[in-house]
Amino acid sequence: MSPINISIVGVGKIVRDQHLPAIAKNADYKLIAAASRHGVVDGIDNFKSIEAMLDAVPAIDAVSLCMPPQFRYQAARVALEAGKHVFLEKPPGATLSEVADLESLAAAKGLSLFASWHSRYAPAVEPAKSFLVSTKINSVKVIWKEDVRHWHPNQDWIWQAGGLGVFDPGINALSIVTHILPNPLFITAATLEFPENRDAPIAASITFTDAGNLPVLAEFDWRQTGHQSWDIIAETDAGTMTLSEGGAKLSIDGVLKHDEPEQEYPALYARFAEIIKAKTSDVDLAPLRHVADAFMLGKRKFVDAFFD
Template sequence: MQIALVGIGKIALDQHVPSIAASPDWELAATVSRHGTVDGVEAFTDFDAMLAARPDIRVVSLCMPPVPRYDYAAKAIRAARHVMLEKPPGATLSECHALADMAAAQRVSLYATWHSRSADKVQAAKAWLAGKTLRKFTVTWKEDVRRWHPGQEWIWEPGGMGVFDPGINALSIVTEILADPIHVTSALLEVPENRQAPIAAKMAFHHPTAEVAMEFDWRQEGDQTWSIEAECDEGTLALHDGGARMLVDGAETGDETSAALSGEYPRLYARMSELVRAGTSDVDLAPMRHVADAFTLGRRELVAPFTE
């Protein structure tokens, strides 16, 4: 199937383009971007022009920041194109629900992707936790914003989510592997004096049997930390490197050399192919609900200004 990629930035070039190129299901037929292109692929700078010029392209993958994404997705759906959304699927829950309703009315597929759910060991962790009695659950997600989002000012603006841009990856794993639902009970959001969005967050959650706490921080230097640890009556589980590694009772399971993002985006594109062929959608907004609740309940604390 032919697909158009909209928003040719770092994540598109690092993950989307190679995944499409390696897939037997997809052909990258066009790009839309004001600044980036892909060698050998027809390039547009205007989305409306691409939709008009290429009615043969039935699928669109949107990789731009979340705030402008709704307008692009709505145009694509109205043009009867199937739509794949980079995470987070939008700037607000309301617009994501609106897109889901539009897609259903137009009978096109809509896929709200969560790439961290496709990490190597996430499904194994979900299976291990099933049926066990959870007592303590701790998430530590600390990375360096300078390394992963250089010069991307939009992440600090309203709708950019700040540290929840990576933190929502952790939440996407948590909402996949836990059998019991959780919800935010308290949050502390650290906001730089010169920014609109938080650079760090600490949260507590309600769970039927366990103490659940999460800490996100965008100021981490050196080794990056993407870890989830679960203590159960029946043993302990740890996911490291964003779900690429899994330890049970301290012992490594499987291959220890998997890269943190290895395989995630190829699995997303395989899933999108399944959805289009089946004529169905996948729009799970659970991770976004937790972010919205953290902003609603969060106590804001001003911290030192942040500059790259």
Template sequence: MAPIKLAIVGVGKIVRDQHVPAIAANPDFELVATASRHGTVEGVPAYKSIDEMLAARPEVRAVSLCMPPQFRYEAALAALNAGKHVFLEKPPGATISEVEDLKRIAASKGLSLFASWHSRYAPAVEQAKTYIAASPLKSMTVTWKEDVRHWHPGQAWIWEPGGLGVFDPGINALSIVTHILPKPVFLTEATLEFPENRAAPIAASLTFGNADRLVVNAVFDWRQTGKQSWDIEAETEAGNMRLADGGAKLFIDGALAYEAPEEEYPNLYRRFASIVKAGTSDADISPLTHVADAFMLGRRKIVEAFED
């Protein structure tokens, strides 16, 4: 089959670092256009808006939407109305209801919609899921701490409503947790720390539970310096599991049990190609639902101002 002609909308660091190399290495796709106010990809025709790009390049079959989530719905709607399959960077949108609407529209048009959760494709995540399935859980602790100045320098949108604040990385942890747990959990308590000069939280403490009385505690913090912490620890009847470094390594009772080279974005594009070929969608929004619950249920704590 001929490769799927793909366009990227919103060209920034994540596109250059992850999307472009993953697409170039995947024979199922051919990157034929980009649309972005400022960014371009060398050697690829560039347009200033998705509408301009769609009008000029009718051969495009699919689009990857990589702009901030506050602007993603309108771009996704334009793509779907033009008959294009849609890849949504995480988080898939600024609200649950808008993503649900995109799911409805995609289904009505027979188009594929992909809510891409890249951390679910980290090397050791499936091994962790298999281990937990065979080892009844007693408890789980999530520690997701990183330095916002390193990962998001000067990105004002991330502190605005819909930008999610610390939940931008935290939702990666939630995407793994919702994938590896054998049964769903729901939020029971939360505290969100908002800098006095920002509209989004810089830290959050969360507690989840379920009908089996499982307790999952999570701490997200954007003020970490030095070594970054992306760990999920589980106490099971068979032993203790730690999914470390954002899902890259699996430890069982302190011993390294599995690691492999990172291929999150290549795996995302393999998955996107498979659903486009099958005429299906993959648009789970459970991680975003947990974030919405945190904003709804969480206690608000004001902390010192944050300056980038």
């Protein structure tokens, strides 16, 4: 097959750090255009809007959308209406309803839509899933704490309504948990901490369970300095499983079992090519649904103002 002519919309830090290197190393793709209000990609045609790009470069087969989630729906709809396959950077949208609408449109047009949860492709996630399915799980704790000033300096969109706040990284944890646990979860209670000058939370504490009453606790916080914590700890009949460093390492009772180099975005683009060739879509909304449920059920607690 000929390479998939792909374009990028929204040229920011994550595109330069992850998307561009992953595309460059995958023979299934040829990057031929980009659209961004502020950024450019050297060596290809660049445009200020997705509409201008699609009008000028009809050879585009697929579009990778990497702008903030509040602006992704309209761009995705434009791409699908133009007959292009669509890759959605996480989270796939600002609301469940808009992503469901995109999924229906993609199906109606015979196009592929990919809700990409990059943390599911961390190297130790599948081994963790295999371990958990082989034993009885007694409890799960998720600790996802990092320094927002380091990871999102001066990015106002994350603090706006629809920007998700601490759920921007927290949804990564939820994407892993919903993949590795054998049964669906639902939220029973949540407390969301909002800085008094922001529209999105800086911390959250959430309790979940499943049909078998499994206790699951998630703690998200954007105020952690020093060591960053991205851990999922499961107490099981076969020992304590610790999935650490965002899914990169797996330990059982303190003994390291898996530790491999991170290849999340190369795996995402391999999956996108796979579904395009299979003429199907991959749109799992479970992580985003849990975020929506947390906002629906969560108690709001106002804390000190946050300034970059």
